[in-house]
Amino acid sequence: MALPRSIRDLSERFSSLPGVGPKLSNRIALYLSISNRKLASRLEDSLKDVTAKIRLCDNCFNVTDNESLCEICDDGQRDKSIILVVETPLELYSIEETGEYKGVYHVLHGIISPVNGIGPDEIRIRELLSRLKSDSDIKEIIFGLNPNLEGDSTSLYITNEIKDLDLDIKTTRLAKGIPTGSSIEYMSSQTLSDSLRRRDGVE
Amino acid sequence: MALPRSIRDLSERFSSLPGVGPKLSNRIALYLSISNRKLASRLEDSLKDVTAKIRLCDNCFNVTDNESLCEICDDGQRDKSIILVVETPLELYSIEETGEYKGVYHVLHGIISPVNGIGPDEIRIRELLSRLKSDSDIKEIIFGLNPNLEGDSTSLYITNEIKDLDLDIKTTRLAKGIPTGSSIEYMSSQTLSDSLRRRDGVE
Known part of the structure; x- marks a missing residue:
């Protein structure tokens, strides 16, 4: 016996999303089908909303809900x-x-x-x-x-x-180097040699 | 400047799902808004579908799209x-x-x-x-x-x-013990002491 078809379909579609594997998508599909129907209907509305409103800026191709140029341009x-x-x-x-x-x-x-x-x-x-x-x-x-x-x-x-x-x-x-707050010990040798070659003066 | 409201709303709703954090939900919301609109509309259909069809079995409370009893009952x-x-x-x-x-x-x-x-x-x-x-x-x-x-x-x-x-x-x-195919070395001591206490005859 397998999960009902409509849940399997929903799960399969979720598993096509970036970063969502088959186990997680099953869990999500079941959660939306039985535990949180309010969220399911809100997701439905939001999906409709982005499809209707979101386009790319004519100049920089950022996402926007403006007519021609995005807010930044x-x-x-x-x-x-x-x-x-x-x-x-x-x-x-x-x-x-x-x-x-x-x-x-x-x-x-x-x-x-x-x-x-x-x-x-x-x-x-x-x-x-x-x-x-x-x-x-x-x-x-x-x-x-x-x-x-x-x-x-x-x-x-x-x-x-x-x-x-x-x-x-x-x-x-953008500068390559050691991220602020990180540990030199955990950096790859590529990162360390980049940060050696590109070393700065101490200010 | 922040993401357009409709994308932020979609992202926020995704982040309410089990196992989906804020970074992943942003990525998913953007993916559905611009890269894969076909998937967005399929997800919309599937969400509608599970809400209409899925209920719990009257006897065992498994999910089902049957009228009263699930396929197993x-x-x-x-x-x-x-x-x-x-x-x-x-x-x-x-x-x-x-x-x-x-x-x-x-x-x-x-x-x-x-x-x-x-x-x-x-x-x-x-x-x-x-x-x-x-x-x-x-x-x-x-x-x-x-x-x-x-x-x-x-x-x-x-x-x-x-x-x-x-x-x-x-x-x-269900029996507690060492999962088939795993390494004893990596088992917790609780698992090992459970599997010692519950040891089986070799067949």
Whole structure:
């Protein structure tokens, strides 16, 4: 005897979500079917809501419920001469939480990854280059991509494309090193050698 | 700047699910809003479906999409003289997967847990005792509750209640011991002393 079909269907759909395995998805499906129906109906409403309201910003491709530009691109106070490039809106909102960054963003919606069959044309690189060509005020591109092989090659690829445009634009990336509050003992030797090579003056 | 409200709402609802933390729920909400809208609408349909179809069996309280009795209680081939008691339908389906058990079940929908304010009346114990009183064919109750303090006290509590009924019913529980395929080295000393005390003859 197996779980009723409607619960199995729900569980299967949950298991297609990032980070949800088959055991957890069974637990969730059962929880929603019998223990918390109120949450099930709220989830239903929310899913309807995001589908109706959420779109991507015409300029930076961040998620937004605005008509054309997202709140950041639409904000007169933000410095439009610096663009921070991220893989997904999640990194964008992590950086926003610092309250430190006053420039604007560009969301690639992916990373160049030959292993996963994702080339430069599958992500929003062309759109970034168009922004640079059409706006001569842009002075710096900061890469905020995860510090791994794919993030580094994507930054390098885009940097080379920008060089070919022959514009006066500086490209930088977030510092690599030992995270604040962590233990040197637990760092990988790659992290330690990066932080040795990129060592700072003591201020 | 924060995520758009509809995504934050969806994320918050996901984070109310068992096993889903705030980072994962943000990732899921964003994934459904922009990367996989087809899955969002399928989830919506499935949630509607379980709410409409799923109910609890009138006899054993397992989940079912049948009218009154679940498929197991309704199955003439199952041995109605043995009842295996579980905490949730998840354990029921784990046991069904073995293909070993031919009796029927009773789902308590919880476990006695004074710490969490759950007493005997909060779970389906009364309904189990009614089954025993009304059906003199029942000969054995097997407890399939998790082998911890709460599971053990719940088994003991119900066993005492059954004794008070003065019926000829045997109460047993699933064997405690070393899981097949595991390493003795990694077992807790409680598990090892249980498996020493309950040692079997070599067959």
